[in-house]
Amino acid sequence: MEGVGETGTASVADEAAGLVQRMLSRARSGWGRPAARTAMDTARELETVHDPALRGAVTMLLAEALARAITSAWSRGWQPADLERAARREHKDAIVLALADGIRAELATYARATVEPRWWEQVDELPTQPSVPGRRLGQDNPVRAWQETSAATLTALVLVERLPRITVLGALPGEHQHARPAREDSEVDDRLLSKVRRLLAQAEGTPYEAEAEAFTEAAQKLMARHRIDRAMLESRDPERTDRRPDAVRIGVDRPYESPKMHLLHQICTANRCRSVWSQPAGFATVIGFESDRRAVELLYTSLLVQATSAMQREGELSGERSRSRGFRSSFLLGFATRIGQRLQEASRAEEAHAAQEIAGGSSRGTVEGEESRGIPAPGLELVLQRRDVAVKERTRELFPVLKSTRARQVSDYGGFMQGRAAADRADLGTSGRIDGRAS
Template identity: 45%
Template structure:
């Protein structure tokens, strides 16, 4: 529709809100069903261009959630689900993101019904919906090119090979996740310790077995990559924590502070370990910080932000040391015959990281000036459980 084309051009390519208002007015004045169908088509094109620039569904939703509103997030999920109809195959991580976003397939049926179904769902007027869609288009079209971390949708997906020695691999990861969830939720330290210890045992075995199978020629294993969100506030401390989890699992993490994520490069079992480890440690650290902060505030302290910044920075720093010790412990237990295998995997990961990010820079962490926060954060790191790696006693 020519009217929708004018609306999109006025809104997306203008630098001010006057063009946005003009575009929304043009959309609202058009036949609503036709406008909805055309906007959906253009939205699919915008999403497709994001995929071509290296973005994945979770990445796009993360940026939209950060820069726009909940309505825009729901609209983004709609566009992703609509675009996903084009593809017969998607990679496992891609498919998992679609499931998490509830974007595996459209919920509105025929595209001719999208506009009316959308208005009924959001319970708002046409002008507001048109404005939100055009704001979303403007964000999507300006997404920069980033490093791809997996095959784009529609490309043939190479199935991960399984050995008869590991027929229950997916079941093992599900069990690890369940154990960690229970460990994070329980109020009883002894129970948490037992649950986390079991998760440590299973995850360590999973990673080492994968390395041995690859070395024996049972798999065509090669380094892969994934992106993990590093959200504000205190994102520097969180990026340090993620880097510690990555290093402990023989992965490499590269933080993009502007876009709010780190790219983690490593072998697939180790990437899974990093995601589980980082999530669990972040939950434990945040919970401990909240309790420590409450005690500080009860004692009359007011500098909440400074305390939190110092706490999480200290927590990330100390956890990094503990993870390094745990990695050495696991390697020693595995025996010296495994060292050449692990060294070869380290080289492969480093080579993949250098090819993906030939130019990286180091950043200086801002100093923290809250001594109590640093002390509490260090203590919390010493108490934290290490999913996937045997515990270390000080």
Template identity: 40%
Template structure:
């Protein structure tokens, strides 16, 4: 007699077609099916945690490949996984992602979990089984990725602890102020006001990063300030164009990127304070780009869909190119205006070499992405105009 676990595995490896497998689970007593399905989800997620996936990343890719409810099942799997470990032994970055997702043990027991899901979401049993089984198929298809944050249950090295503590990151209170200023810049309809808010946010980030570099020059920086990496989500549509914008922002902040389109993220390599600035600035510029694009784009409709898509793609390409040009100029101006620029140059060159070595160790083989086509002159011109109007301070390097 075939066990429930064997039936699940047969569906995942393709020896039984999906609908037949789902039908077989539907007619099997829930007392036999439910614990096995829940255990299979938890085991699949645990495998991916050990394989380098972080809570927010797995939540994003499941939401992208599946349904929002399946991403919620991942959040519950995060909570179930964490119950095995004392909170004090889990990397703070892992915990922060779990907390952001709202991971908590809201259900009574694993034995009743699927029944409680059905009641919570007002679904029938077949729909719940379908959600879980198709989630398992999504999880089974995901490959391991580089371990950037130690997963729960992994021995944490002193360097990991230093990174988790954020010794080289922007101060938490400073980050909160930067986020608040950028939120105001994104929400205002007055370009001059947005410019003021964004300039102040960048000034704060710039001051912190230059101070860190100067500490290296003066021999006062902690030995634990080393390059790290962070994966930043790049959502569809127009992923390639958005990845180009992220790369432009990263290069201006002396970071390097590797885009993984099949997994919907870009890995950004650099020092933590710089990566923080890249993350915040990219998010803000993306909001500004979408807002400007919505104002400038031609009317849609069936007849205009191709034109609209070409416009949007060309707009984002131009926006990324022009932002890159503006940021490169700001980077050079900031360095020239810095105190003791001659002393900073060797340490900045050394830091760049460390970042490159870290990236090459993680990704020893990469392929240069092809540039995006520009099929709309209207979109290109509008994108460059929007980039010229985007809120950036003059004479400072973003995040430096």
């Protein structure tokens, strides 16, 4: 009897392996067709599977194959948020969910301390089944649910297999080293950024401009004071300088990708970071010191919300023309251009003020004969120059070959000027910026 049982088990395993291999071959060879067609072909193949044991074996094999593909994707530079973004750009919720489940399962095989904390933050933001609007997959038919889930897993698997190599940022899962206990100033950074996030959320959530300005001004003051304090400490104690610059990816989503990228570029420039756009993948890489990068993320998210809200309000007032693609693209480009000017002007003013405080608040805080131009004192200026050089060198390490791009040509001058006007009304606080740079 034992031999019969073993033979039966082997038969199920062999049949499942053959079925999965046939589906994979068909999906790989037919990639480029609409995902719905691949899913339909897979579902038709699975309709012949009536044995629950065979269904279970197929599910296990597909999950294992997806995990292997995801492991390979890590070594090619992809992170959880990158994979989710790639799936969402081309596919529907079912495939995004299948991939998210696979990512969680793959990362669960590592000790938590051996995976960078930022990866876990990305995993926490991945979608889960209950969050998907509408009908759940096959909720009224378990067999149908299995077929749809298997088809989605198969599509996610082939998608991940076909992703190209991109720049590897940070340590791969399993290779992250235990961080030293957080220093006092790191703990201050985390507490301050948490306060800033809350203030920005309140600024974006209120319909009253005066309230939004007050919330944003409070956030700006916190970050500006923090930046000045860090500048003072670093100029006197190089040991407190941030670790070497590194990089983070930020999604630049459709539609109007070019104006959104221009906005991000302007924010990076004002905060002494650099940006590299990978348009086909739907993200940009921001290179800079950690506190600078976190400031860029916060400011980009907040200003994108403000720009979109301003564009929608303008649409309600301006009628049909404001709903055209040309108007909206030009509006966002105008907003980004003017915001960039405001941010850079504010950056120069804040640095001059910080230099004066470092020098004790006297005229020695600026270069002799240059007070009216607000040039920082040599101590702070050298700190800033060293950091700029370090960011530039790190960018070259990560991206040895780069091509410069220009913002899209304005197709609707009225929309561009209305975007500039909206940028002048944007909530940046009294000094014109929420800035988390640790100069």
